[in-house]
Amino acid sequence: MSKYAYFPGCSLEKMALSYHQSTMETTRELGVELQELEDWNCCGATTYFHVDELLAYTLVGRNLAMAEKMGYDLVAPCSACYKNAYFTSAYLKEDQDLADHINYALEADNLQYSGNTAVKHLMEVFADDLGMEEIERKVTHPLTGLRVAPYYGCQIVRPKKDHEDVEGPVFFEELMTAVGAEPVDFAYKLRCCGGSLIITSRDAALSLIRDLLQSAADSDAAVIATACPLCQTNLECYQRLVNQEFGTEFKIPIMYFTQLIGLAMGIPKKKLGIGTEFISVDSVLTYAQKSE
């Protein structure tokens, strides 16, 4: 059984509880143990970096140091948490001066970070560490015929980390294919949902969300799959506002990729946190039931 240090992040405590639940259920089914970091703190999302860079690295550093102490790779299901942890770890490893500053602060909590924690997005655990075959093997209720728009969003693929393809990733599509669904050609799969602009610049955010929903509708998707709690919240909870603002009539379910994988594995919907949506996902559920 493979083991990871798990950093759920603030959103998964409540707003995106269903992402946390479906993550725990599906990973357990696949023989992966996610051990939650004890006493983790907020990673700062995009906001700390607006105020103070050193403070931002310190707060992320605390979580990295705790994972290092546990001796496992760190897994984050939220794309912003992932990006912050990944790059902070890389910067601390290559910049001794920065690391000294941060470690001086971490000392106040009896911690220190040597740069040895590998950071992974939850989706990497599925796509790379487990692999498609392993997932296919567990599928009992293939989502045959379900047209899914695989929405990557931003920080799972950007900034660039190595030599990976940042303009045409396909791992999300492959994952959806592995559970029997049909990934559609989603033109806006890498476009921004607006993140926290929904609070600070609503006009811009609503227009971005509209563009994404329109792109998914144009590709005739029955559901948009996400890998980030902020993307999910923006696309789902503000869909009503988009309709009000632009006179559109979108009613597109927005689900976490782990919920779709869970359904395909025959995990009961309640265990996947299904039932707390603003937009009903019943139309999606019928695909998983068909094969029963």
Add this chain to the structure above:
Amino acid sequence: MADKPTFSEEVSNLLHASHGNPLTTCIQCGTCSGTCPVAEFMDHTPRKLIGMINADLKEEVLESNTYWYCASCFHCTVRCPSEIDIAGLMYALKRYSIWNHTYSEEFIGPVFSETFVKSILRSGRSYEPVLAPSYIFSYGVREFLNEAHTATNLMLKGRLPVLPPRLKRSENFKKMANRIIPMGEAK
């Protein structure tokens, strides 16, 4: 007396921890502006803003709304042929304008960011209900009602927390933050 740094140098110095090239390597190709999904809302496109920084138009840059519209999607950064970390630059300008309090009062971004950071330093984790006052009163009546509607729905679906979170090693956490930004007793 030593020469005063130019505004471009000042801004570049704020980018110490990011790994892109200096702003002076910008070739004004406009790939960033063509890529940016919110460029149409900005008073100056990213390309123009970089040109303005390099031309030392400090006052105009600090009055701009450009960086407060940046959602950190990093698409400009990965496409820049000069390998400038443009999204990192937007962060640097946000910090500069918060420290010097040069931002326009009508922007919600700076106040929201400061409230967010203060709330994290208090409790260690994000808690949506304490963040709302930082922006909700800047909204018009219709937006206010819409936000209340969304919040009510979230509550009914059990998606809003009732109690604020708290770390176990909360005292250590505050001491740690104080070693970076001395805030007295972070209240």
